[in-house]
Amino acid sequence: MRISSAGTGSPIFFPAGVGYSYSDDRKYKTDDDEVADDNYLALQKLWWDLCPNTQPAWTAKINFKAFAVGNGLSSYALNDQSLIYFGYYHGLFGEQLWTDLNTNCCDKVACNFFNNSKEACKTLVHMETLLQSDKYYTSNTKIGLICTGLT
Structure with a gap:
């Protein structure tokens, strides 16, 4: 089995509580829905700031082809x-x-x-x-x- 994202995607990591923060507020969210919302907003802000010419490409939802779960139960x-x-x-x-x-x-x-x-x-x-x-x-x-x- 060959797993590779080379040329097909770019992983983005948002580590909680280790330096990355979309806000100056140090009260990190612990609810999964709030974390998902915050990460979505952060991703939008980062993208808009880094790639302003592609802003019209944004839609209300992101259509992911795949995702990874940190600390998920694999066995x-x-x-x-x-x-x-x-x-x-x-x-x-x-x-x-x-x-x-x-x-x-x-x-x-x-x-x-x-x-x-x-x-x-x-x-x-x-x-x-x-x-x-x-x-x-x-x-x-x-x-x-x-x-x-x-x-």
């Missing part, structure tokens, strides 16, 4: 593996659980949080999942704002 194994790291690096569980997870779920090469055969690892992953889901969902999915002190 349960990859998702479960990455959630442990997400939880640790976002402060959803502490150092002791992280140390225990590394001791019981990792070898010298890699960690296996998804389908580890060790009962101790399975128990720790289950404990981490409960802690993470409780803290994540009770925060109204505003983890990024909690971590930056904006809530």
Whole structure:
């Protein structure tokens, strides 16, 4: 399978909270619809400023041929593996659980949080999942704002 956008498209990345901002307002939106609206407005503004001669080509809707989803679920194994790291690096569980997870779920090469055969690892992953889901969902999915002190 060959995937290439060379000559057929130009990807544009709008990283949230890392320097790009359409507005001086530092209160980043956390609702998917608001983010989509903001990105659409930003794309229009950037395009109008950079390519003023093509302004008449704009229509009310953009007819995308393809799109990419950041952090989408591509596999349960990859998702479960990455959630442990997400939880640790976002402060959803502490150092002791992280140390225990590394001791019981990792070898010298890699960690296996998804389908580890060790009962101790399975128990720790289950404990981490409960802690993470409780803290994540009770925060109204505003983890990024909690971590930056904006809530």
